[in-house]
Amino acid sequence: MRLEAEFTSEPFHGEGSPPEHALAARDAAAEAGLETDFGPLGTLARGEAKELFEALPAIAKAAMEGGATQVTLQVRRADPRTDAPAVTKPAPGGAAPVELTDALARLIADVEREVGAKLGDLDRPGKQRAVRLLRERGAFGLRKSVSSVADALGVTRFTVYNYLNREVD
Template structure:
């Protein structure tokens, strides 16, 4: 049986490079042979039941040793009918083209407020329901995945 673990570590610092505790936790999951999707506000790791359960102590220890003050974990079986990945380019490309048309330019040519707006519009279109879409959107915007996560979780004021 496959298991799916999602873990977050805090504190969250905002923009810039990902926090050391998030990087170390992801690296621990990868060393354990798990398939990972890294995001500083949430990293997922998938693998065989025993491999995931055996890796959890080292993931948590790596986060804490890296400076985390809190680690949150969600664990479950790998969901059936997982959403398509961003590798299914026709779906994500359609979202990106629609947002570019609405904003009147390519995502990579936008200034920072424009990129923030683009991320909000992509979220409204459901682009982030696709697995691994954050990495693809980050590439289109010319920013890091960490920045996209920051835009997604930013308070609109």
Template structure:
């Protein structure tokens, strides 16, 4: 069984370079053999449940040794509906459906570049001004919230 952990270490002051505690936590996850996605607001690590669970103490220790004052952790089964989708008929749902129609595919079926384009299109339409939109868009894309934030922070 595979699990995914999303973790955010603090403090984060918006530095141009990631803080040492975030880099060390990511490195600990990768050293354990987990696949990671590293972003400005957090890291996700994915792998076999036993490997991930065994690596958590090392990840936490690495973040703390790197200067973290706190660490937030969420664990889930990949693909599990942990986030609420956009309410059917809501403004956000309509925006998502319009982007899907323009791109000719459900958001979850797009490749990485397509998902990045979809996020940019949604951002241009003001989708991320709506409450809890990042979680709903992540659900529609089939990615983590942190991945959506990474896409938002990428250069077009």
């Protein structure tokens, strides 16, 4: 049985070089012989169940020793007959798309859990805090993230940009 594991390590960095802990986790997966797809907010590793399960402790250890404060893991069957995640990413060389979980939706859900409410239900200071948390976690490095966050907050893109600019000032 083929499986895929999607793992993220925190803290996120929105711009610049990937953090050492993310690179260390990716390298541990590759050293275990797993196929990897490295992204700005997580790494997808695929392989046979035995190899993948044996590699998971080394991946988590590498991330933590590389400076991660938290590692989050999702494991699922890599069976094309199962439900596909919401986002697909073209593979290098024109190969079949790589299926990835929608990282932005996951970040929004994490912030909603942290603040204890749906983003659209928050008052203005709550929405500003949510934008700050999303920025700190690298959400705005993702394509079309401002529009998606604006929709979740029930505000305009202009408002999200204003919240982001307030954080810089």
